[in-house]
Amino acid sequence: MLRFITSRFLQSLLALFLVITATFFMVRFVPGGPFTAEKAVTPEILRNLEAHYGLNKPLWRQYLDYLGSLAHGDLGPSFKYPNRTVNEILSDKLPVSAELGAESLAVALVLGIGLGTLAAIRRNTWVDYLASGFGMTGISIPTFVVGPLLVLALAIHAGWFNASGWYEPADRVLPCLVLGLAYAAPISRLTRGGLLEILHQDFIRTARAKGASEFRVVTRHALRGGLLPVVSFLGPATAGILTGSFVIETIFQVPGVGREFVNSAFNRDYTLVLGTVILYAALIMALNLAVDIAQAWMNPKVRLES
Amino acid sequence: MSTAATTIATEPIEKGNSLWHDAWLRLQKNKLAVFGLWALIVTTLTCVTGPWLMHYGYEEQNLDLGAVRPSAAHWLGTDTLGRDLLVRLLFGGRISLAVGLAATLVALSIGVTYGAVAGFFGGKLDAVMMRAVDIMYSLPFAIFVILLMVFFGRNIVLLFVAIGAVEWLTMARIVRSQVMAIKKMEFIEAARSLGFGRRRIIFRHILPNVLGPIIVYTTLTIPGVMLLEAFLSFLGLGVQPPMSSWGVLIKDGAEKMEEFPWLLIFPGAIFSLTLFSLNFLGDGLRDALDVRSSKD
Numbered sequence: 001m002l003r004f005i006t007s008r009f010l011q012s013l014l015a016l017f018l019v020i021t022a023t024f025f026m027v028r029f030v031p032g033g034p035f036t037a038e039k040a041v042t043p044e045i046l047r048n049l050e051a052h053y054g055l056n057k058p059l060w061r062q063y064l065d066y067l068g069s070l071a072h073g074d075l076g077p078s079f080k081y082p083n084r085t086v087n088e089i090l091s092d093k094l095p096v097s098a099e100l101g102a103e104s105l106a107v108a109l110v111l112g113i114g115l116g117t118l119a120a121i122r123r124n125t126w127v128d129y130l131a132s133g134f135g136m137t138g139i140s141i142p143t144f145v146v147g148p149l150l151v152l153a154l155a156i157h158a159g160w161f162n163a164s165g166w167y168e169p170a171d172r173v174l175p176c177l178v179l180g181l182a183y184a185a186p187i188s189r190l191t192r193g194g195l196l197e198i199l200h201q202d203f204i205r206t207a208r209a210k211g212a213s214e215f216r217v218v219t220r221h222a223l224r225g226g227l228l229p230v231v232s233f234l235g236p237a238t239a240g241i242l243t244g245s246f247v248i249e250t251i252f253q254v255p256g257v258g259r260e261f262v263n264s265a266f267n268r269d270y271t272l273v274l275g276t277v278i279l280y281a282a283l284i285m286a287l288n289l290a291v292d293i294a295q296a297w298m299n300p301k302v303r304l305e306s
Numbered sequence: 307m308s309t310a311a312t313t314i315a316t317e318p319i320e321k322g323n324s325l326w327h328d329a330w331l332r333l334q335k336n337k338l339a340v341f342g343l344w345a346l347i348v349t350t351l352t353c354v355t356g357p358w359l360m361h362y363g364y365e366e367q368n369l370d371l372g373a374v375r376p377s378a379a380h381w382l383g384t385d386t387l388g389r390d391l392l393v394r395l396l397f398g399g400r401i402s403l404a405v406g407l408a409a410t411l412v413a414l415s416i417g418v419t420y421g422a423v424a425g426f427f428g429g430k431l432d433a434v435m436m437r438a439v440d441i442m443y444s445l446p447f448a449i450f451v452i453l454l455m456v457f458f459g460r461n462i463v464l465l466f467v468a469i470g471a472v473e474w475l476t477m478a479r480i481v482r483s484q485v486m487a488i489k490k491m492e493f494i495e496a497a498r499s500l501g502f503g504r505r506r507i508i509f510r511h512i513l514p515n516v517l518g519p520i521i522v523y524t525t526l527t528i529p530g531v532m533l534l535e536a537f538l539s540f541l542g543l544g545v546q547p548p549m550s551s552w553g554v555l556i557k558d559g560a561e562k563m564e565e566f567p568w569l570l571i572f573p574g575a576i577f578s579l580t581l582f583s584l585n586f587l588g589d590g591l592r593d594a595l596d597v598r599s600s601k602d
Contacts, residue, residue, distance in 0.1 A: 015441045023453070030457040140581040142533055144540045144553075145574035148560035156564055236443075243448040247540060251560065261449070262541055265456040273453065280446045 001296065008292050012285040019281040020070070020274070024063055027270045053079065066274075075275035080267045086275035090257065094279070096166060097256035100175055100248065101241050107180025108187055108237070113223075113230065115184070116191025120199065120226075121218060131188060138185025143244055147178045147251045164253040175252045179244055183237050190233055195226035224298065231295055235288040242280055325595075329518075332594040339590020342583035349580055353399035360393045376568060383568045385558065391569065395576060398550035402577070405466050405551070406532040412470025413531070414524055417477025422508050422516075424478070425485030436482065439475055447472040451534070455543040462545060469534050477523055484516040518595040525588035529581045536577065552577040 050056045054065060069076060075086035119131035151174065155163040165171050198204065199222055207221045208214075246258040253259075257276060264272035333339055376383040383391050424435040451468045458464060488494065489512060497511050513520075532552075538544040539553025540560075547554070552573055559570030 011437075011441060015445060018441070019445060022450075026450075026453060026457070136582065136585060140529070140585055141574075141578040142536060142581075144537070144560065145556060145570075145578060148556075148563055148570055149574065152563050152567060152570070239446060243446065246452075247537065250541065262452065265453055268457075277446070277449055277453075280449060284446055 023277045076271040078272050080269040086271050093257045093260050103176040104179035108183035111184035112187025113191050116188035119192045120195035135185045135189040143182045144247050166254045175248050179248050190229040194229040198222045198226040235291040238287045239284045329594040336590040338586040342586035345583040353396045356396040394550045398552045398555050401551040405535045406528045409466035409469040409531040410527050413473040417474035418481050421478035421481030422485050425482035488512050522592045529584040
């Protein structure tokens with residue numbers, strides 16, 4: 001088990017290093033720099049600016065410098081927001097995105113597992129069809145259609161919520177619901193499939209024969225194995241929720257990391273782009289690692305194979 | 307050679323009992339999949355031929371008219387520049403479907419070749435190649451596509467190459483596992499003993515037998531690709547005006563939905579319907595061709 005975790009951990013570190021390197025060189029080879037858009041920059045000022053940010057050094061030197069400060073947790077100064085560091089900007093925005101992500105994931109898990117379980121135990125009844133229909137709907141209708149439609153219906157016409165913003169607790173409802181629904185759909189399908197497979201097995205019949213209630217059979221016996229596909233989906237799902245938040249943060253004007261990332265790319269704010277990508281990559285890899293470990297813990301088969 | 311092949315094909319025992327025929331019969335029993343198939347055919351034909359039959363061009367503005375509700379003259383209404391929404395939807399459909407197909411082809415060729423090579427040669431090469439796929443699975447690829455589109459101009463060829471380069475991973479895994487199973491069978495051994503080269507064995511003997519899973523996952527990749535295109539367009543990174551795609555129209559509609567809701571509702575509906583159809587058809591094909599959903 002320890003060997004398994006160590007090898008996965010090293011693999012994540014390698015991947016993270018590749019992401020950092022690839023992104024670093026990609027942003028440097030881009031036509032146009034962070035200061036090209038600004039008017040009235042004389043060649044002299046441009047040189048001074050570049051010297052100030054170390055852009056006049058050879059590329060490999062910049063790369064090593066960047067890795068060096070990164071090792072100390074320093075993501076460098078922002079090119080577009082004078083006097084602000086990338087660390088400051090990200091630590092400002094991260095709590096908002098983290099809240100959006102966590103609440104959306106909670107919506108997705110509760111709705112998805114609930115509906116999937118209902119569909120599995122009431123298989124081939126109208127409950128199943130309704131839940132499965134919801135699953136297909138959620139997979140096929142993208143968030144950028146559902147989001148604006150819900151805003152139109154619930155915010156503009158019904159007036160229950162604000163159309164955008166992130167101030168009151170009620171402002172959380174629509175963004176988290178839209179983002180959560182998108183992932184509740186695949187989760188409900190995976191739960192249904194996983195449970196149906198488990199419910200056929202002998203140990204479930206044994207549990208029923210012992211007189212355990214249906215509720216107990218499902219929650220105590222079947223769900224543990226039936227949720228394995230859901231657990232392995234959590235890695236991609238969290239990555240999807242992170243990138244999905246670009247759209248959600250744009251629609252609902254949520255001041256999070258996603259919107260900052262898109263803006264920083266447009267602004268060619270190298271350090272901020274790099275910092276955001278590193279943050280996302282590290283998050284995704286940490287979560288994937290956690291999912292791998294959880295899977296190994298839940299399923300002896302996975303544990304033994306590796 | 308060709309005459310021999312035709313005589314074998316017309317032998318009565320073979321006829322009407324093939325795997326494909328069986329699969330087709332099974333697919334026809336799945337009402338949702340059949341609905342998906344018809345919806346796709348109708349949508350595609352309308353998008354391809356429709357614009358020729360219309361009186362308006364996709365960029366033809368009528369500023370005096372502005373945005374009007376659906377009417378006899380403009381069946382789906384017009385946008386704020388007075389452009390006919392139906393024409394723009396059909397043109398947008400051409401782009402969205404074309405991007406979907408082209409990017410899927412890119413993903414298909416990378417994924418199939420990669421998976422087939424890894425599965426066929428096995429051993430260390432396979433271990434390294436699949437480790438690389440594992441690592442790539444954990445990368446935030448959508449972020450890279452966004453960066454590519456921002457930095458290197460929003461040209462449409464780059465768009466589908468970038469999307470295709472992201473979406474091939476699952477295909478590679480599936481093809482690999484299938485190839486591994488098939489290469490152990492006797493007819494492959496026979497081909498080897500006849501002295502055929504590796505390339506010939508992979509492309510002529512193994513891959514045709516993996517066609518089922520490839521078709522299923524191609525059908526399921528298209529909606530993912532179209533979704534990614536629309537996602538990029540929604541962020542303003544996809545197809546550029548005055549061209550339209552369904553993603554662009556949805557983005558425009560979402561900005562103006564308060565006053566002109568039809569600008570959001572129609573593009574959203576046709577886009578969702580297409581994704582629905584592709585997903586239903588893919589699911590139906592999976593059942594019909596009896597492809598297991600296991601990824602390993």
